Amino acid sequence: MAIEFLKGHGTQNDFVLLPDPSARLELTPGRIAALCDRQRGLGADGVLRVARAEALGLPSAGEWFMDYYNADGSVAEMCGNGMRVFARYLTDAGLAEGPEFVVGSRAGDKQVIVHPDGSVTVHMGPATITGASVAIVSGRNFSGVAVNVGNPHLVSIVDDDVAELDLGAEPRYDKDFFPDGVNLEFVNPLGEGALRMRVYERGVGETRSCGTGTVAAVAAALHLAGTDTGESTVDIPGGRVTVSMKRGEATLTGPAEFVARGELFDDWWASHG
Numbered sequence: 455m456a457i458e459f460l461k462g463h464g465t466q467n468d469f470v471l472l473p474d475p476s477a478r479l480e481l482t483p484g485r486i487a488a489l490c491d492r493q494r495g496l497g498a499d500g501v502l503r504v505a506r507a508e509a510l511g512l513p514s515a516g517e518w519f520m521d522y523y524n525a526d527g528s529v530a531e532m533c534g535n536g537m538r539v540f541a542r543y544l545t546d547a548g549l550a551e552g553p554e555f556v557v558g559s560r561a562g563d564k565q566v567i568v569h570p571d572g573s574v575t576v577h578m579g580p581a582t583i584t585g586a587s588v589a590i591v592s593g594r595n596f597s598g599v600a601v602n603v604g605n606p607h608l609v610s611i612v613d614d615d616v617a618e619l620d621l622g623a624e625p626r627y628d629k630d631f632f633p634d635g636v637n638l639e640f641v642n643p644l645g646e647g648a649l650r651m652r653v654y655e656r657g658v659g660e661t662r663s664c665g666t667g668t669v670a671a672v673a674a675a676l677h678l679a680g681t682d683t684g685e686s687t688v689d690i691p692g693g694r695v696t697v698s699m700k701r702g703e704a705t706l707t708g709p710a711e712f713v714a715r716g717e718l719f720d721d722w723w724a725s726h727g
């Protein structure tokens with residue numbers, strides 16, 4: 455049985471997509487980690503299995519469910535950049551009638567809009583401030599705002615240029631506060647309605663963009679300014695997205711691109727059970 459894949463990215467947060475409508479593939483953590491490995495696999499920050507919600511047995515009012523995995527094989531609740539790529543795949547492949555439809559995720563159903571230029575808006579739902587904590591980078595403490603966007607984030611707005619931070623190793627954080635791990639964002643305000651961000655993702659490492667992370671960054675910046683409503687661009691190493699917040703509810707808009715389509719070798723798949 456040939457296993458089809460596509461490679462795509464959203465602001466250079468890259469994914470292997472596995473079209474698997476009936477959810478027949480046995481997606482083990484070992485296979486996911488091998489697929490995402492940049493030397494022995496295809497290379498990606500995560501895997502998006504394109505399956506029907508019914509076939510996965512997961513709840514959604516939509517037909518399709520984004521079955522997302524981090525590069526280390528762990529499951530995460532939500533991926534904002536992945537959702538844009540997933541939505542664009544569905545319309546390009548004729549599997550969903552655009553421009554507006556619902557996609558399921560472990561963080562609940564998301565309304566998506568695929569725009570004529572291929573960019574996508576995702577209604578991300580609530581970005582909830584859950585407290586304050588500290589990230590430690592190269593022995594220095596950075597206080598942060600904890601934000602839940604379906605998945606956990608800690609956003610530190612820092613005075614230093616984020617480009618100078620050493621994110622080669624995972625920053626330390628309070629494991630009692632974040633027992634399931636956390637995505638760590640470091641942010642410079644660039645002026646009214648503009649942020650710059652770097653991110654160290656749970657289950658991946660430093661990535662060139664994180665959609666839920668950009669939502670968390672805007673929610674945290676607005677929270678520190680005493681509001682939950684506003685709009686901001688967020689520049690990440692992989693490009694730019696726009697986040698709008700209205701009374702704590704977020705939308706995320708940005709690009710979704712495809713690079714390649716191919717087939718995995720059966721013996722490769724079998725050897726990574």
Ligand SMILES: N[C@@H](CCC[C@H](N)C(=O)O)C(=O)O
Pocket residue numbers: 467500524529530531532533534535536605606637655656657658663664665666667
């Ligand atoms: N890159 C994603 C987030 C993926 C999940 C994250 N690493 C986690 O474990 O929560 C995005 O674009 O939101």
